Amino acid sequence: MIEYASISTHVLDTVSGEPARGVYVRLERRDSDGWAMVAEGHTDGDGRLREWAPVNAWQAGGYRLVFYVDPYLGGNAFFPEITVAFHVHDPKRHYHVPLLLSPYGYTTYRGS
Numbered sequence: 001m002i003e004y005a006s007i008s009t010h011v012l013d014t015v016s017g018e019p020a021r022g023v024y025v026r027l028e029r030r031d032s033d034g035w036a037m038v039a040e041g042h043t044d045g046d047g048r049l050r051e052w053a054p055v056n057a058w059q060a061g062g063y064r065l066v067f068y069v070d071p072y073l074g075g076n077a078f079f080p081e082i083t084v085a086f087h088v089h090d091p092k093r094h095y096h097v098p099l100l101l102s103p104y105g106y107t108t109y110r111g112s
Contacts, residue, residue, distance in 0.1 A: 002054070003054070003055040003056075004050075004051040004052065004053060004054065004055055005053040005054065005055045005057065005058030005091070006058070006091075006092075006093065006094040006095060007027065007050075007052075007053050007058065007063075007094075007095045007096075007097070008048065008049065008050035008094070008095075008096045008097075009025060009043075009048070009049050009050075009065060009096070009097050009098060009099065010043075010046075010047055010048045010049075010096070010098040010099070010111070011023050011025075011043050011047045011048075011067065011069075011098070011099045011101055012047055012098065012099070012100050012101065013047075013072075013101055013102070014100050014101060014102045015102050015103070018047075019043070019045070019046045019047025019048070020043060020047045020069075020072055020099075020101055021043060021044070021045055021046075021047060021072075022042050022043060022071075022072060023042060023043045023047070023067055023068065023069060023072045024040070024041075024042050024067075024068040024071070025040065025041060025042070025043065025049055025065055025066065025067050025068070026039070026040045026065070026066045026068075027039045027040070027052075027053050027063065027064075027065055028063065028064050028065075028066065029057065029059075029061060029062065029063050030061060030062035030063070030064075035064065038053050038054070038057045038058075038063070039052050039053035039054065039057070040052075058088070058091050059088070059091050060088050060089060060090070060091055061087070061088060062085065062086075062087055062088075063085070063086055063087070063088055064083050064084060064085040064086070065083070065084045065086075065097055065099075066081060066082070066083050067081065067082040067083075067084070067099055067101075068080070068081055069081065069082055069101060069106075072101075073101075073103050076103050077103055078103060078104045078105075079104075079105075079106060082099065082101075082106050084097055084099065084108050086110075094112070095110070096110070096111035096112055097109075097110065097111065098111045
């Protein structure tokens with residue numbers, strides 16, 4: 001059985017009021033050579049991505065989520081790619097990093 005790190009995201013389209021389905025997301029960790037990919041995936045029918053990063057790659061340190069939103073927004077995005085960098089202090093805790101999305105802006109926060 002594969003164990004997954006306790007990291008999740010949820011992308012919500014604030015224009016339609018619906019989950020953003022099929023958004024490609026990469027999770028990257030900062031190491032001595034720069035950024036290394038930890039996991040990648042697409043948001044599900046509820047706009048969520050969970051149980052996707054291997055637990056053996058999850059440790060304290062710097063991470064970022066890179067959301068490729070241009071295809072979802074139909075090539076009309078002012079921000080075609082959104083990067084959210086964050087720091088994991090305690091890898092035993094759950095980290096939820098949602099993204100509220102529109103063609104001309106976005107918001108993010110530390111969720112639960």
